Amino acid sequence: MKIAFGCDHGGIANKDAVIYYLTTSGHEVKDFGTFTEESCDYPEYAIKVANAVVSGECDYGILICGTGIGMSMAANKVKGIRCAHVTDAFSAEMTRKHNDANVLALGARITSKEDCVKFVDIFLNTSFEGGRHLTRVQKVMEIEK
Numbered sequence: 611m612k613i614a615f616g617c618d619h620g621g622i623a624n625k626d627a628v629i630y631y632l633t634t635s636g637h638e639v640k641d642f643g644t645f646t647e648e649s650c651d652y653p654e655y656a657i658k659v660a661n662a663v664v665s666g667e668c669d670y671g672i673l674i675c676g677t678g679i680g681m682s683m684a685a686n687k688v689k690g691i692r693c694a695h696v697t698d699a700f701s702a703e704m705t706r707k708h709n710d711a712n713v714l715a716l717g718a719r720i721t722s723k724e725d726c727v728k729f730v731d732i733f734l735n736t737s738f739e740g741g742r743h744l745t746r747v748q749k750v751m752e753i754e755k
């Protein structure tokens with residue numbers, strides 16, 4: 611799959627581990643930055659990743675900031691994005707099964723590199739269940755209109 615990746619200075623500590631996992635798992639990564647530890651504004655990266663997913667350029671997006679909260683708030687402002695802020699393995703699984711999330715937001719200051727990789731792995735390898743959950747996701751997307 612083609613994965614859009616973005617982080618800010620608060621998330622960069624876990625960036626290499628996640629990108630290493632993605633590329634060694636056979637995914638293509640489009641890295642929207644940031645590329646240094648210099649302080650920057652997370653919405654700039656969230657919107658680039660969100661647009662890449664909505665346009666169809668990328669299949670899914672992964673965002674990392676300090677907590678994952680700011681990135682998820684910003685990404686969810688983009689029409690068509692269902693970004694899940696995840697801090698545990700169960701949520702990583704359920705947000706694909708039940709919410710059909712297309713962007714995963716993680717926090718490098720609260721989640722270890724190992725857990726970030728684990729949550730990304732679960733997220734990308736779990737399918738949407740559809741059925742009654744599709745009806746609910748459609749109702750969520752109706753709110754955008």
Ligand code: RB5
Pocket residue numbers: 618619620621652675676677678679680681
């Ligand atoms: C940056 O200091 C921090 O605010 C950012 O990475 C993120 O945690 C915001 O939600």
